[in-house]
Amino acid sequence: MEGTELIAFNIIATVGTARSNYIGAIDAAAEGNFEEAEKLIKEGQDAYVEGHDAHAKLLTQTAQGNAVTMDLLLTHAEDQLMSAEAFGILAERFVTLYKKVYNK
Amino acid sequence: MAKKIVLFCAGGFSTSLLVNKMKEAAAAKGKEYEIAAYAVTQFDEVGLNADAILIGPQVRYVVAKLKTEHPELKISDIPMKMYGTMDGKGALELAEKLIGEE
Numbered sequence: 001m002e003g004t005e006l007i008a009f010n011i012i013a014t015v016g017t018a019r020s021n022y023i024g025a026i027d028a029a030a031e032g033n034f035e036e037a038e039k040l041i042k043e044g045q046d047a048y049v050e051g052h053d054a055h056a057k058l059l060t061q062t063a064q065g066n067a068v069t070m071d072l073l074l075t076h077a078e079d080q081l082m083s084a085e086a087f088g089i090l091a092e093r094f095v096t097l098y099k100k101v102y103n104k
Numbered sequence: 105m106a107k108k109i110v111l112f113c114a115g116g117f118s119t120s121l122l123v124n125k126m127k128e129a130a131a132a133k134g135k136e137y138e139i140a141a142y143a144v145t146q147f148d149e150v151g152l153n154a155d156a157i158l159i160g161p162q163v164r165y166v167v168a169k170l171k172t173e174h175p176e177l178k179i180s181d182i183p184m185k186m187y188g189t190m191d192g193k194g195a196l197e198l199a200e201k202l203i204g205e206e
Binding site (some may be wrong): 006009010012013014016017019020021023024027047072073076080 | 121160190
């Protein structure tokens with residue numbers, strides 16, 4: 001498997017994990033389990049950073065004049081990245097909201 | 105009949121590449137499996153008669169629910185590193201463990 005393809009899969013796996021964690025955090029908060037929710041958000045952020053770094057390397061490579069071939073796989077990886085970012089922002093707000101619901 | 109291994113992710117797209125890697129790994133071991141990838145929304149159509157079910161990290165949040173709803177099914181999530189490196193050999197071994205074949 002070529003370099004860019006492998007980076008794309010690394011991004012999909014890491015930010016995909018982050019997204020799953022963020023959704024899990026919302027589910028945990030809905031059950032009133034805030035310790036678990038915050039743990040999941042933290043783990044999600046760690047995984048997200050890993051994927052974000054991999055993506056940043058591609059940006060650096062492009063800036064250095066070595067253009068990255070844009071294909072559907074990389075588009076998919078960026079799509080997952082954006083979705084994870086949005087879920088991260090929302091998950092934190094949902095946890096805050098559920099804390100109010102549960103008077104925590 | 106060949107055992108059926110089914111993988112699920114958000115759209116079944118990126119996971120289908122892992123399926124190819126798993127097929128290569130199976131061929132290298134001289135084993136024959138029916139391996140396919142689908143979107144997790146198709147679970148009820150294609151997941152219920154599978155011998156092993158692997159869930160991609162993008163949709164790992166469904167694993168707990170699926171295990172509760174279908175205690176009879178053999179379900180595992182695919183670890184992030186395994187998925188990110190497209191480790192077909194590792195994923196095949198994971199599925200074989202679920203099936204009980206090593």
